[in-house]
Amino acid sequence: xxxxxxxxxxxxxxxxxxxxxxxxxxxxxxxxxxxxVIDEGAVILRYPSTRVTGLTLYDRYVTRNAQCSAHxxxxxxxxxxxxxxxxxxxxxxxxxxxxRFMRSKPFIPF
Numbered sequence: 001x002x003x004x005x006x007x008x009x010x011x012x013x014x015x016x017x018x019x020x021x022x023x024x025x026x027x028x029x030x031x032x033x034x035x036x037v038i039d040e041g042a043v044i045l046r047y048p049s050t051r052v053t054g055l056t057l058y059d060r061y062v063t064r065n066a067q068c069s070a071h072x073x074x075x076x077x078x079x080x081x082x083x084x085x086x087x088x089x090x091x092x093x094x095x096x097x098x099x100r101f102m103r104s105k106p107f108i109p110f
Contacts, residue, residue, distance in 0.1 A: 030088075043060070064090070
């Protein structure tokens, strides 16, 4: 039993903490939202849906491909902010290396 507990403690210590900041994008300007992503590398931004009343949308936004999983790349996305309906940011999208039109992960500057 002690070995199992020790193994679980080692595994828990070896995994990343997973702490990521969460922000409401409508409380920030576009420049402020982009600055938060740049400063922290990755954040979760949430905002209300324009199609479904009462629904909150959210996603993880990053600064570059390195913050995405191996099977994802950082793609252009747009979020609403206090001063802009379409603030440009990046979020992780699936990457298929077998796609003949996309041999390598694209690089999209933040």
